[in-house]
Amino acid sequence: MTLHNFFFGAYPYLAGTIFLLGSWLRFDREQYTWKADSSQLLSGKNMRLASNLFHVGILAVFFGHLVGMLTPHSWFLALGISDTAHQYIAIYAGLVFGSLCLIGATMLLLRRLNEPRVRAVSRTRDTFIIGWLLATVALGLSTTVVSFDHASHGDASTMIALTEWVKSVATLSVDPSLIQNVNFIFKLHIFFGMTVFLLFPFTRLVHVWSVPLSYISRPYQIVRVKMIKMN
Numbered sequence: 662m663t664l665h666n667f668f669f670g671a672y673p674y675l676a677g678t679i680f681l682l683g684s685w686l687r688f689d690r691e692q693y694t695w696k697a698d699s700s701q702l703l704s705g706k707n708m709r710l711a712s713n714l715f716h717v718g719i720l721a722v723f724f725g726h727l728v729g730m731l732t733p734h735s736w737f738l739a740l741g742i743s744d745t746a747h748q749y750i751a752i753y754a755g756l757v758f759g760s761l762c763l764i765g766a767t768m769l770l771l772r773r774l775n776e777p778r779v780r781a782v783s784r785t786r787d788t789f790i791i792g793w794l795l796a797t798v799a800l801g802l803s804t805t806v807v808s809f810d811h812a813s814h815g816d817a818s819t820m821i822a823l824t825e826w827v828k829s830v831a832t833l834s835v836d837p838s839l840i841q842n843v844n845f846i847f848k849l850h851i852f853f854g855m856t857v858f859l860l861f862p863f864t865r866l867v868h869v870w871s872v873p874l875s876y877i878s879r880p881y882q883i884v885r886v887k888m889i890k891m892n
Contacts, residue, residue: 663762673830676859683862695867711768718762719794722801725754728837730827744817751820752805752812759802766795788866791842797857800850807844819843 662671688695729751737747752863773783811819826839840848861867 665841667812668839669826669840669848670835672852673835673855676855680858680861684867686776687862688870693714695871707768707772711765711772713765715765718758718760718765719798721758722755722762722798725751725758730824731831732823734821743821745812745815745828748808748812748817748820749778752808753803757802759798759805764804765793766791766798770795790860790866791808792861793853797853800853801847802845804844804850808848818848823847826844 683705729747737744742750770788771777773788773791811817822839822843826836829836830838839852857866
């Protein structure tokens, strides 16, 4: 087995298995660690801005990849969206939301490294996963340069190859040869993205599973701040 066949044939399933099994085992055995470990009380400086930029960006990027990669190619054509138009939509959406995520992740990482109180309670894996996500997003943004060049020449072969490979993984009929000849930057971005899923169960990212839908229907809370009068 070549390295290419391992990373784009076996590795997606290795990462996916660890993602699902590891998440289940952690929830079953270590529920007290199943949390986001918010450090906002220790330092609220720029926390709201950084967190909102990061979460809006990463959620949009994730679901954008999900819809863009798994939607049948024929559906886009049926909607009148040509391959070139599809590429430009992906590029500009990726640039906007990827940039939001990049800015937010950078602010969060710098906060974790530079704020003494936050750094004191941070685990190595907390800092590492933010750095890994930051690198993954940066690589994703760098692929838009190559994609823009392809789109400007009306070449959709790489986009189609990538979507077909993702579909082959999702249908358990993976074919690594589909992306054998794509630019290395795409392969590196894919590797970093798959590794996020592999690392997921061992980090604070597990809180993603616990979507707080009950917050939508629960009664609102009134928070009063007690002011201390200074003589």
